[in-house]
Amino acid sequence: MDGNWREVxxxxxxxxxxxxxxxxxxxxxxxxxxxxxxxEAAIEMHSVDAGDEVRLGLAFEESFARELxxxxxxxxxxxxxxxxxxxxxxxxxxxxxGSCAVLLGPEKWRLGxxxxxxxxxxxxxxxxxxxxxxxxxFVGWAWCRKA
Amino acid sequence: MAYNxxxxxxxxxxxxxxxxxxxxxxxEIGEIIEAGNGQEALDxxxxxxxxLILSDIHMPEMDGLEFLRRLGSHADVSDVPVxxxxxxxxxxxxxxxxxxxxxxxxSKPFQPEEFRSLVFKLLGVEHGRELAGSDEGCDF
Numbered sequence: 001m002d003g004n005w006r007e008v009x010x011x012x013x014x015x016x017x018x019x020x021x022x023x024x025x026x027x028x029x030x031x032x033x034x035x036x037x038x039x040e041a042a043i044e045m046h047s048v049d050a051g052d053e054v055r056l057g058l059a060f061e062e063s064f065a066r067e068l069x070x071x072x073x074x075x076x077x078x079x080x081x082x083x084x085x086x087x088x089x090x091x092x093x094x095x096x097x098g099s100c101a102v103l104l105g106p107e108k109w110r111l112g113x114x115x116x117x118x119x120x121x122x123x124x125x126x127x128x129x130x131x132x133x134x135x136x137x138f139v140g141w142a143w144c145r146k147a
Numbered sequence: 148m149a150y151n152x153x154x155x156x157x158x159x160x161x162x163x164x165x166x167x168x169x170x171x172x173x174x175e176i177g178e179i180i181e182a183g184n185g186q187e188a189l190d191x192x193x194x195x196x197x198x199l200i201l202s203d204i205h206m207p208e209m210d211g212l213e214f215l216r217r218l219g220s221h222a223d224v225s226d227v228p229v230x231x232x233x234x235x236x237x238x239x240x241x242x243x244x245x246x247x248x249x250x251x252x253x254s255k256p257f258q259p260e261e262f263r264s265l266v267f268k269l270l271g272v273e274h275g276r277e278l279a280g281s282d283e284g285c286d287f
Contacts, residue, residue, distance in 0.1 A: 007167050014258050015256060017258070019256040019258065020164065020255075020256045048237065070158065072160045072163070072244070073160055073163050074162060074163070074167065084159065084160070087158055087159045087160050088158075088160040090158065091158040091160050091161050094158070094205070094234050094255070095234055095255050097234065098233075098235070098236055098254065098255060099234075099235025100258075101234075101237075102236050108238070108239070109236065109237065110237060111205060111234060111235070113205060113207060127219050128162040130158075
């Protein structure tokens with residue numbers, strides 16, 4: 001992930017989290033080396049002009065993922081069905097990709113349909129993504145790569 | 148006057164957010180009809196009269212553009228204003244949507260006030276007049 005993409009993703013994630021999920025994160029180039037249980041959401045962005053295909057991903061630690069979904073739905077995160085978490089995270093990926101498309105400038109992008117699933121997530125490493133932290137705790141990763 | 152509104156989005160979360168904003172907008176809301184894609188919306192429109200349609204573009208099965216195309220051929224609902232609430236930023240696709248009959252579009256993520264202003268404007272409602280009769284009170 002080059003510096004421009006990293007900056008664009010940070011700005012897009014901040015905008016979407018603050019506007020629709022009523023939370024914010026601090027970005028840091030570090031993450032736990034151990035895999036963590038959580039949720040991963042991904043979406044493809046297709047460059048209409050250049051023909052490039054970029055895959056954008058967001059991975060969140062379990063309790064933070066539930067907190068995000070609960071904030072959006074205005075409900076208690078305890079006992080929230082997985083389907084609601086999946087739906088809220090898919091929409092999050094969708095909006096982050098839309099914001100990235102604007103921030104990337106005049107290039108035209110077409111977005112795919114977002115997907116999200118629960119899994120054991122391995123850190124992609126500092127060179128491939130950016131860590132998200134809140135109150136000193138690691139809460140997730142954002143990454144993108146050419147598909 | 149109570150307004151019936153249709154929300155078309157494959158995301159339950161987004162439908163929930165839109166519903167919530169509508170319910171606190173100060174607008175008198177009658178029925179809110181939800182659909183997960185364009186086909187579901189067309190099916191629902193057989194049985195419901197709506198004053199406003201809020202639709203996403205990117206949806207499985209039938210997307211927002213195809214929905215607009217089909218809606219245009221339904222004489223009884225073709226005049227209902229459609230607002231696209233979308234992450235679509237491709238100007239060509241947005242222009243196509245407007246040519247197909249969409250009245251406006253709102254980019255996600257959006258601020259609630261931005262959403263409210265657009266809805267009021269499209270329905271030709273004065274903010275103060277509607278708010279005076281709502282629980283939200285009046286902003287003047």
